[in-house]
Amino acid sequence: MNHDAEREQHLAEQAAYTERLEAMVVAQAPRLFAAVVTRQGGTVEQTESRVFGWGMEFDDGAYMVTAGGSNHFFLSEADNALNYIREAEDTIKDIVWVPPAAPTTDW
Numbered sequence: 001m002n003h004d005a006e007r008e009q010h011l012a013e014q015a016a017y018t019e020r021l022e023a024m025v026v027a028q029a030p031r032l033f034a035a036v037v038t039r040q041g042g043t044v045e046q047t048e049s050r051v052f053g054w055g056m057e058f059d060d061g062a063y064m065v066t067a068g069g070s071n072h073f074f075l076s077e078a079d080n081a082l083n084y085i086r087e088a089e090d091t092i093k094d095i096v097w098v099p100p101a102a103p104t105t106d107w
Contacts, residue, residue: 030056032098035064035081037091052085052093 033056038049053071055064057078064073064081073084082093 029100030058031078032056033062033064033078033081034096034098035085036094036096037085037087038094039088039091053081055081 032054034054035052036049037052038047041047051067053064053066053073055062055073055075055078062075062078062081064075064078064084065071071084073081075081078095081095085091085093087093
């Protein structure tokens with residue numbers, strides 16, 4: 001086998017390996033979410049929203065850290081993060097799912 005053929009074979013094997021790794025990572029990747037709090041104002045301009053915490057949901061549970069990093073929560077599911085938000089009664093609490101990132105070839 002000449003040098004060019006060896007190089008082509010190596011590149012093909014590397015591409016196949018990378019493809020298998022990417023498929024494994026996609027299959028096992030957690031879903032990312034934000035726990036968001038919204039205070040309704042009298043008008044749309046007076047309504048304020050902020051991210052309370054960021055989290056990841058796995059097949060067997062979830063994890064969230066507050067936006068400031070001071071509190072960490074291990075949860076049975078992402079929606080349980082809302083139970084740890086202590087805000088005024090008129091505050092709306094939501095889980096907002098982060099869309100998956102587009103694949104990139106940049107390292």
